[in-house]
Amino acid sequence: MISSPDALNRSSIFGDEILPKAMDLLAEGRAAADEWRVVPAAFQAEYHVASELEYKQKAMREGRLMQHAHLGCRSLETTVAEQV
Numbered sequence: 001m002i003s004s005p006d007a008l009n010r011s012s013i014f015g016d017e018i019l020p021k022a023m024d025l026l027a028e029g030r031a032a033a034d035e036w037r038v039v040p041a042a043f044q045a046e047y048h049v050a051s052e053l054e055y056k057q058k059a060m061r062e063g064r065l066m067q068h069a070h071l072g073c074r075s076l077e078t079t080v081a082e083q084v
Contacts, residue, residue, distance in 0.1 A: 040050075049055040059066050072079040 047055050073082060
């Protein structure tokens with residue numbers, strides 16, 4: 001528990017001293033973009049849409065009901081552990 005107002009500062013909460021510099025992150029992103037390609041998902045090919053948003057907008061125009069399910073946890077390890 002934080003006991004004094006002095007402890008309520010960005011550095012003590014977020015630990016900025018360990019965060020990478022924004023310019024370094026941008027450089028890493030640019031380098032990764034040369035190696036990685038984002039391709040359409042099987043869902044997009046199946047329904048002939050460019051995105052989930054396009055699919056949902058199309059369904060709304062057609063008056064169809066949709067549902068959404070979130071399967072899994074925020075980490076692979078937790079998801080696997082919960083499946084047992």
